[in-house]
Amino acid sequence: xxxxxxxxxxxxxxxxxxxxxxxxxxxxxxxxxxxxxxxxxxxxxxxxxxxxxxxxxxxxxxxxxxxxxxxxxxxxxxxxxxxxxxxxxxxxxxxxxxxxxxxxxxxxxxxxxxxxxxxxxxxxxxxxxxxxxxxxxxxxxxxxxxxxxxxxxxxxxxxxxxxxxxxxxxxxxxxxxxxxxxxxxxxxxxxxxxxxxxxxxxxxxxxxxxxxxxxxxxxxxxxxxxxxxxxxxxxxxxxxxxxxxxxxxxxxxxxxxxxxxxxxxxxxxxxxxxxxxxxxxxxxxxxxxxxxxxxxxxxxxxxxxxxxxxxxxxxxxxxxxxxxxxxxxxxxxxxxxxxxxxxxxxxxxxxxxxxxxxxxxxxxxxxxxxxxxxxxxxxxxxxxxxxxxxxxxxxxxxxxxxxxxxxxxxxxxxxxxxxxxxxxxxxxxxxxxxxxxxxxxxxxxxxxxxxxxxxxxxxxxxxxxxxxxxxxxxxxxxxxxxxxxxxxxxxxxxxxxxxxxxxxxxxxxxxxxxxxxxxxxxxxxxxxxxxxxxxxxxxxxxxxxxxxxxxxxxxxxxxxxxxxxxxxxxxxxxxxxxxxxxxxxxxxxxxxxxxxxxxxxxxxxxxxxxxxxxxxxxxxxxxxxxxxxxxxxxxxxxxxxxxxxxxxxxxxxxxxxxxxxxxxxxxxxx
Numbered sequence: 001x002x003x004x005x006x007x008x009x010x011x012x013x014x015x016x017x018x019x020x021x022x023x024x025x026x027x028x029x030x031x032x033x034x035x036x037x038x039x040x041x042x043x044x045x046x047x048x049x050x051x052x053x054x055x056x057x058x059x060x061x062x063x064x065x066x067x068x069x070x071x072x073x074x075x076x077x078x079x080x081x082x083x084x085x086x087x088x089x090x091x092x093x094x095x096x097x098x099x100x101x102x103x104x105x106x107x108x109x110x111x112x113x114x115x116x117x118x119x120x121x122x123x124x125x126x127x128x129x130x131x132x133x134x135x136x137x138x139x140x141x142x143x144x145x146x147x148x149x150x151x152x153x154x155x156x157x158x159x160x161x162x163x164x165x166x167x168x169x170x171x172x173x174x175x176x177x178x179x180x181x182x183x184x185x186x187x188x189x190x191x192x193x194x195x196x197x198x199x200x201x202x203x204x205x206x207x208x209x210x211x212x213x214x215x216x217x218x219x220x221x222x223x224x225x226x227x228x229x230x231x232x233x234x235x236x237x238x239x240x241x242x243x244x245x246x247x248x249x250x251x252x253x254x255x256x257x258x259x260x261x262x263x264x265x266x267x268x269x270x271x272x273x274x275x276x277x278x279x280x281x282x283x284x285x286x287x288x289x290x291x292x293x294x295x296x297x298x299x300x301x302x303x304x305x306x307x308x309x310x311x312x313x314x315x316x317x318x319x320x321x322x323x324x325x326x327x328x329x330x331x332x333x334x335x336x337x338x339x340x341x342x343x344x345x346x347x348x349x350x351x352x353x354x355x356x357x358x359x360x361x362x363x364x365x366x367x368x369x370x371x372x373x374x375x376x377x378x379x380x381x382x383x384x385x386x387x388x389x390x391x392x393x394x395x396x397x398x399x400x401x402x403x404x405x406x407x408x409x410x411x412x413x414x415x416x417x418x419x420x421x422x423x424x425x426x427x428x429x430x431x432x433x434x435x436x437x438x439x440x441x442x443x444x445x446x447x448x449x450x451x452x453x454x455x456x457x458x459x460x461x462x463x464x465x466x467x468x469x470x471x472x473x474x475x476x477x478x479x480x481x482x483x484x485x486x487x488x489x490x491x492x493x494x495x496x497x498x499x500x501x502x503x504x505x506x507x508x509x510x511x512x513x514x515x516x517x518x519x520x521x522x523x524x525x526x527x528x529x530x531x532x533x534x535x536x537x538x539x540x541x542x543x544x545x546x547x548x549x550x551x552x553x554x555x556x557x558x559x560x561x562x563x564x565x566x567x568x569x570x571x572x573x574x575x576x577x578x579x580x581x582x583x584x585x586x587x588x589x590x591x592x593x594x595x596x597x598x599x600x601x602x603x604x605x606x607x608x609x610x611x612x613x614x615x616x617x618x619x620x621x622x623x624x625x626x627x628x629x630x631x632x633x634x635x636x637x638x639x640x641x642x643x644x645x646x647x648x649x650x651x652x653x654x655x656x657x658x659x660x661x662x663x664x665x666x667x668x669x670x
Contacts, residue, residue, distance in 0.1 A: 042238065050194070079171065094148075132190075325363070
């Protein structure tokens with residue numbers, strides 16, 4: 001007797017299994033949640049993704065998303081917990097205790113962030129070869145710094161002992177890095193050559209993880225285990241542009257969601273006046289305190305390429321150029337009113353710390369005043385100072401520490417006529433007069449007042465400012481030419497940190513922390529050869545700088561902060577001409593939660609202190625726009641998958657029944 005075939009149950013089971021295998025990829029694709037992607041455009045290339053090698057603002061924006069600090073800045077510009085959930089200080093201000101969150105881990109690992117990492121990061125930054133964050137520890141050229149030692153109280157508590165009262169212990173904004181990675185990297189390599197991306201060690205504890213760097217963009221992904229909660233942004237792209245027209249076109253087309261940095265006032269106003277659909281805009285004071293300025297080379301020996309040190313040693317010359325710079329005109333005509341008139345080195349966005357010059361001190365545009373300053377012969381005090389050498393406090397030793405030998409380096413006053421006698425006239429070679437009637441003043445040695453101004457290629461606004469400045473200065477007998485370079489070459493010419501400045505004048509910018517210590521440190525002798533791009537050195541300034549850094553009484557500290565600003569302003573060390581507004585534009589059809597940037601300055605898209613309020617609080621719209629072009633319709637995929645299953649099972653049933661009928665017919669004929 002012939003054996004009967006498999007049952008219908010077995011046949012249907014096999015059919016269903018086959019259909020499920022075929023349909024599963026389709027169903028999985030249908031059920032996959034689309035990623036929430038934010039794309040940010042800016043007009044500056046990222047050179048370094050490292051907390052120690054970064055120099056420019058957007059580099060700071062990126063690395064602080066990867067590597068957290070102990071604290072951050074909230075939307076109202078107040079200190080905000082980050083890796084430290086709270087902190088406290090001793091009565092004398094010399095001991096700060098930081099209590100860490102207990103759920104922070106290093107990206108891609110289960111390793112917790114501990115007090116060991118905090119101790120290592122403080123001590124690492126105290127190394128003389130590492131200057132990236134040394135303003136937080138008051139490190140100077142002798143290698144001295146304010147850090148005494150760090151004590152580990154327990155796994156999540158670090159106690160830091162300083163040599164002086166530390167007024168800004170709640171503003172230690174440097175990155176905490178994983179000890180297990182960076183202990184294998186020498187501080188000098190970390191500063192100059194080590195690339196965490198190339199080494200696969202771009203591992204921090206911040207809200208976003210590094211994914212990819214290409215010539216066009218940087219890609220980050222949300223840290224699912226972030227200790228303050230995962231951001232709603234699944235993937236964050238920073239897209240490089242070299243043309244603001246291209247960047248704005250990309251925003252209009254929906255290729256990017258936000259312009260965070262680099263729009264000129266003209267481009268901003270043109271976009272705003274076009275009233276583009278689904279785009280909001282804001283022009284607001286910048287919490288990062290950006291100001292644009294004219295930087296004079298005040299290094300010992302001046303321009304080390306040409307030997308011209310007149311800007312370094314002649315205060316009258318610097319002040320004359322300040323008076324011959326029309327700041328109000330620049331703000332109204334170059335920045336189109338989208339800036340405040342520049343004054344002192346601390347931004348007006350922090351009014352408690354900002355100092356405003358008196359009407360008598362202010363550099364109101366006054367060409368006649370500038371001419372008078374240039375025509376004045378040197379005072380007896382200037383001559384006496386030149387005879388004894390220009391007393392640079394580099395390397396300056398603070399009076400708090402008698403154990404460190406004080407060092408004073410006499411300025412390199414040159415012997416122009418090679419007679420073996422130091423020429424006092426070379427030090428302050430006034431009066432400057434136009435002896436041949438060509439409109440250009442000469443010093444007492446016959447050298448014309450000709451200087452070169454270095455300008456960044458990436459920012460055409462700077463070149464526009466220069467064209468006006470060039471004409472104003474010509475009217476007082478000073479001739480300048482331009483040299484246009486990219487930002488990297490600008491850094492090289494300013495000789496940070498190689499003690500070899502090769503420029504006369506720069507048109508550049510600065511940005512800083514909410515606490516004033518960072519910006520005031522820049523122009524101190526502590527930062528000579530590092531962040532001090534103008535090579536300014538003034539012992540009285542340094543004394544007040546140290547006083548503000550160690551004064552625990554906030555009102556008294558304000559007096560010292562104001563005095564620092566007053567000294568450098570009256571020295572004519574910089575011609576700060578504008579505090580440009582942050583010019584931002586963003587799409588409103590994909591993301592919500594942008595908030596009011598004017599009322600809450602800490603929501604700025606280029607916030608660079610870690611745990612940025614804006615990126616942490618943005619949420620995707622509940623109803624995203626319908627897919628276009630090559631988009632995937634997940635609903636259609638689900639329908640197709642269901643049809644596949646029904647079709648395969650239905651066909652199987654039909655074939656089975658047909659097979660059974662034919663088998664029965666065959667048996668009847670038999």
